[in-house]
Structures are given as structure tokens and as C-alpha cells.
Amino acid sequence: MKKTLSIVAAAALMSGIAFAKEVKVGVVLPLTGPIAAFGQTSKAGLDIAYNQNHKLKNGDNVKLIVLDDRGDKVEAATAVKRLIDKNGVTVILGEVASGNSMAMAPVAEKAKTPMITHASTNPRVTKGKKYVTRACFIDPFQGAVMAKYALDNGMKNAVVVTDAKQDYSVGLSKAFKKAFTAGGGKILKTVLINSGDKDFNAQVSTIKSMHPDIIAFTGYYPEAALMVKQARDMGVKTPFIGADGVGFPELVKIGGKAAEGFMYTDHFNEAAASSPEAKAYVEAFHKKYHKAADSMGALAADAYGMILNAMNQCIDEGKQPTDKECVNEHLRHTKGYKGITGVINIDKNGNAVKSAVINEVQNGKFVYKTTVNP
Numbered sequence: 001m002k003k004t005l006s007i008v009a010a011a012a013l014m015s016g017i018a019f020a021k022e023v024k025v026g027v028v029l030p031l032t033g034p035i036a037a038f039g040q041t042s043k044a045g046l047d048i049a050y051n052q053n054h055k056l057k058n059g060d061n062v063k064l065i066v067l068d069d070r071g072d073k074v075e076a077a078t079a080v081k082r083l084i085d086k087n088g089v090t091v092i093l094g095e096v097a098s099g100n101s102m103a104m105a106p107v108a109e110k111a112k113t114p115m116i117t118h119a120s121t122n123p124r125v126t127k128g129k130k131y132v133t134r135a136c137f138i139d140p141f142q143g144a145v146m147a148k149y150a151l152d153n154g155m156k157n158a159v160v161v162t163d164a165k166q167d168y169s170v171g172l173s174k175a176f177k178k179a180f181t182a183g184g185g186k187i188l189k190t191v192l193i194n195s196g197d198k199d200f201n202a203q204v205s206t207i208k209s210m211h212p213d214i215i216a217f218t219g220y221y222p223e224a225a226l227m228v229k230q231a232r233d234m235g236v237k238t239p240f241i242g243a244d245g246v247g248f249p250e251l252v253k254i255g256g257k258a259a260e261g262f263m264y265t266d267h268f269n270e271a272a273a274s275s276p277e278a279k280a281y282v283e284a285f286h287k288k289y290h291k292a293a294d295s296m297g298a299l300a301a302d303a304y305g306m307i308l309n310a311m312n313q314c315i316d317e318g319k320q321p322t323d324k325e326c327v328n329e330h331l332r333h334t335k336g337y338k339g340i341t342g343v344i345n346i347d348k349n350g351n352a353v354k355s356a357v358i359n360e361v362q363n364g365k366f367v368y369k370t371t372v373n374p
Contacts, residue, residue, distance in 0.1 A: 019059075020058075020059040020060050020061060021060045021061075021322075022060070022061050022062075022063050023056065023060050023061070023062050023063065023090055023311065023321050023322055024062075024063050024064075024065055024087060024088060024089040024090060025062055025063070025064050025065070025089060025090065025091055025092075025093060025304075025307060026065050026067070026079075026080070026083030026084070026087060026089035026091070026092045026093065026094075027043075027046065027064055027065065027066040027067065027092075027093045027094055028066075028067050028069050028076055028079045028080060028083070028092065028093070028094035028095050028100075028104060029042050029043055029066065029067075029068065029069070029094055029095065029096065030068070030069055030070060030071035030095070030096060030097065030100070031043065031066075031068035031070075032068055032070050032071075033070035033071035033072065034071055034195065034196065034222060035071045035096065035097060035220060035222075036071070037221065037248050037249070037250055038071075038096040038097070038119070038248075038296055039068070039071075039096060041248070041294050041296045041297045042096060042118065042119070042296050042297060042299070042300040043066065043300070044285075044289060044297045045281075045285070045293070045294075045296065045297020045298055045299070045300040045301045046064070046093075046297070046300040046301060046304055047288075048281060048284050048285050048288065048297070048301060049281070049300070049301035049304045049305060050062070050064060050304065051284075052280070052281075052284065053305075053308065056308065056311055056312055056315060056321050057312045057315045057316070058315050058321070060321055062308065062311075065083060065087050065089060067079040067082065067083065069094075069095065069100065071097065071100065072100070073099055073100050073102075073103035074103070076094075076095050076100040076101075076103050076104050077103040077104055077106075077107050079104075080092055080104045080107040080108055080115070081107050081111075084107070084108075084111045084113050085111075089113070090113070090114075090311075090321070090322045090324055090327060091113065091114045091115070091116065091307055091324070091327055091328075091331075092104070092108055092113060092114070092115040092116070093115075093116055093117075093118065093300070093303050093304060093307065094115075094117060094118070095117060095119075095120060096117075096118070096119045096120065096296070097120065097166070097168060098120040098121060098122035098124070098125055098166075098167045098168040098171070099122075099166060099167040099168065100120075101117045101120035101122075101125045101132075102120075102122070102124060102125055102167060105125060105126075105129055105132045108131050108132060109129055109130065109131050109132070112131060112324060112325070112328075113131060113324055114131050114132075114133070114310075114324060114327050114328035114331055115131060115132050115133070116132075116133045116134065116135060116303045116306060116307060116331055117132070117133075117134045117135070117136070117303070118134070118135045118136060118296075118299040118300045118302065118303035119135075119136050119244070119267075119296055119299050119300075120134060120136070120168070121134075121136055121137065121138050121139045121142060121168065121171075121172070121243075121244065122138070122139055122167050122168055122171040122172075123138050123139060123140060123171065123349075123351070124167065124171070126349055126350040126351055127349065129350060130328075130332075131328050132350055133306075133328075133331045133332055133334075133346060133350040134350060134351055134352055135299055135302045135303040135306060135339070135341075135344060135352055136244075136267055136299055136352055136354075137267065137351075137352055137353070137354050137356060137374070138351050138352075139168070139171045139172045139174075139175045139243075140175045140178075141175075141356065141374060142172065142175070142243050142244065142265045142356060143172050143173075143174070143175025143176040143177075143178070143179055143218075143243075144175065144176075144179040145265045145356045145358070145372045146176050146179075146216060146241055146242075146243060146265055147176050147179035147180040147183055147185065147216075148179065148183065148372070149241065149263070149265075149358055149372075150180065150185070150213075150214045150216070150241055151180065151183045151184065151185055154213070155185070155213035155214035155239075156184070156185050156186060156213055157185070157186050157188055157211075157212050157213045157214075158176075158180055158185060158186070158187055158188065158212055158213065158214045158215070158216050159187075159188050159189050159190075159191060159207050159210055159212040159214075159215050159216070160173050160176060160177060160187060160189075160190045160191070160216045160218065161190075161191050161192075161193060161203070161207075161215060161216065161217045161218060161219065161227065162190055162191070162192055162193070162218055162219070163192075163193050163194065163195055163218065163219035163220065163223065164192045164193070164194055165194050165195045165196075166195055166219060166220065168218075168219075168220075168245060169218045169219045169220075169245075172218040172243055172245075173190065173216075173218045176216050176218065177190075180216075188210045188212050189206065189207075189210055191203045191206055191207060193219065193223055193227070195219070195220070195222075195223065196222075197223060197226075198226060199230075200223075200226060200227045200230050200231075201230060201234070203227070204227065204230050204231045204234050204236060205234070207231070207236060207238070208231075208234060208235070208236050211238075212238055213238070214238065214239055214240075214241055215231075215238050215239070215240045215241070216241055216242075217240050217241070217242040217246065218242065218243060218245075219242075219245060219246075220245040220246065221245060221246045221247070221248045221250050221251045222250065222254070224240070224242055224245075224246040224251055224255070224262070225250060225251045225252075225253075225254035225255035225259065226254060226255075228240055228255050228258050228259055228262060229254070229255045229256065229258040229259075231258070232257075232258035233258070239261055239262075239263065240261075240262045240263070241262075241263045241264060242262065242263070242264040242265075243264055243265045243266075244264070244265060244266050244267060244295060246262070246264050247264050247266050247294070247295060247359060247366060248294070248296075251361065252361060252364050252365075259361045259364075260361055260362065260363075260364075261360065261361060261362075262360065262361045263358060263359070263360045263361075263369070264358070264359055264360075265356050265357070265358060265359075265372075266295045266356065266357050266358075266359050266366075267295040267298065267299055267341045267354075267356065267357070268293075268294070268295035268298040268299070268340065268341040268342075268357065269295070269357045269359055269366065269368040270282045270292055270293045271367075271368035272357055272368050272371060273293075273340070275338060275342075277338055277339065277340055278298075278339075278340045278341075281293065281298065281301060281340045285297065292365075292366070294366075295341065298339075298340040298341050299340075299341060301339075301340050302337075302339035302340050302341050302344065305337070305339060305340075306331060306334055306337055306339070306344070307327070307331070309330070309334070309337060310326075310327045310328075310329075310330035310331045310334070311327055311330075313326075313330045314326040314327055314330065331346070332346060332350055333346065334346040341354065342354050342355050353374050354374065355371050355372060355373045355374065356371070356372045357369070357370070357371050357372070358370050358371075358372065
């Protein structure tokens, strides 16, 4: 009897191996171009997660097909179409910048292919969409966290710096101003910049003349680093607070000592990593890259984990992990997913409801300050 069972078990195992399929996941990231650091660190985190697990419950293997959109909206949309039409992917992971994700979303929607962005925080990314989900919190929450932290620390008058070219920055500025004024703060002025600008002397002069308690910078790290450096060189001592678009090593590399004290909201800090999942990820990240694990990589790992979780749920229901409708349904209804960046719940609009952290540059490092819950 035991021999018979062993033969049956072996046959079942061999059958599973023989019929194991390859399930393709398309990834679109800015691996080169002006925001390449976003894409590269996302890829680093994704690689850790993939190496930890790339096999589904039924034995199928997950294959990642990664395309570089160079941080360009048109190339981002083209990459999605190629991944769906030519590569036959089941799901899309990406992008980082909200503007790029908004260019990708209509392509995924038309093809009825699930898409999950790990880091695009503008609410418009998922608004009105049926096949787009995100693993990160959205700007209204992040802007409110920025505002509350500033107000709680006695900063009542603010100048807001907005990158007019970035949907992310425009939306975040709006969220910050709404929350800041609602909390009793005063917006002295909104100063406009553009991605790619190098000289901020005019903007800094304007800010200096207004004597704000806080400078709310809502753009990305390249401009943040240059502006804070030029501000300090011009004698502006006002503290800066930003969001998840500034928390990258380049902020310190470019800004140098001027970046000291720069505060920002973020999705993750390894100092606050307490779950077994987060600790295992951080350990693996340290071992491979010999540096601190950042939020962008952790978010990419979470988005990938959510994809596998959805596919495995489809398998549990007797469906194929390549069933796009099933995968999308489970992504959009993710509840209690224990990720690297915390417990993730997806609301009716496809947005992640989760906590945020406040970090600050101290001695050239990103130091964890506190956690803010939704």
C-alpha cells in the first residue's frame, strides 16, 4: 500500500513539473534618464523579492520581462502595449512617476490587463480605472502627513515649491495646502519650478524675502538637492519638508551638508521594519547590495508580492494564474496583505490604505523619526 502511494505521489509530482508553465509579468521602469535612481532602486528591490520567491502554488514559474521607458510618458505607454501584445504578459508592474503611470493606465485598461504601480501617488492614476491598483498610499494622505508634522512642530507659515511639469508635484502641493490651511497654517506663496532646472536663485530670493517657517518642496530629488544647496548658500536657514520623491541618496550626494535636516514623508524605513517579512527582506537587501534598504525597492517588492498573492488565490479557486480577470479581481480586493512596507489594504478605488513614516537627513543618512497611521 505504501509503495502504491509513493508511486502515485511521485507521478503527481512529475506531472506537476511536466505541466509547469511560465507566467509572465511585465515591468516598466525608468532605468535610465532624469529619474533613473527611481527605476534602479525599484529594480533592486524587485530582484530581491523575485529571488526569494518566483514559483506559484501550482508549480508555475514567474518570469519578469523588464523594459526601460527612460522616464518618458510616450515610451512608458509604448512599453505597456509591447508587453501585452508581443510578450503576452498577465500583469504590468510600474511605473514610478505618476505622469508616466497615467500614460500607461489607458493602455492597460483597453487591453483589460491588470496593472499595479508601486510608487505613483497621484489619485488620478487609479481614478475611474477598473484594472489599475497601487501598492503605495496617495498624495492627499501624504500631503496631510507633511502638513500635520509641520504644524505640530510649530511651523505656521509655509512657502510651497511646485514642479509645474510633474503631475505628482502639482497634486501633492494641492494636498499639502489644503491640509495646512485647514489646520490653521498660512500659505505665503507657491513658487514654481520645472524639472531639469539647475538655477534656483530667483526662487530662493523670493522665498528668503517671505521668511517662512517651513518650505514644502513637492518635487523630485534632483531639483530638491540643488535648491536646498543654493538656499543654504544664500543664507536661507528655513527647514525643508518634502515627500517620497526626495528620499534618495542623490539628495545627500548632490546637496551635501546643505541637505542636513531635510525632512520628508516616506513609505518605509528599515529602522521601523518589525515584521518577519520586512526583516527577511532587509537582511537579503543588505547581503546583496551592502547598503540600507530604501522605500522604492521595498514598494516594488510589495507590488510583486501582491501579484503573486493574487495569482495564488486564483489557483486556490481552480483558475489559472494567467486569468487576467481573476488576478485583477484579487489585486483590487487585497486585504490584510503583510508586506515589507506594512499591512496593505486596497480600497474601492484601487488605492492602498497604509501608514507613512517621517524621515530626516542626519549626518548624511536618512533617519527614522515617526510613523503616522491613516
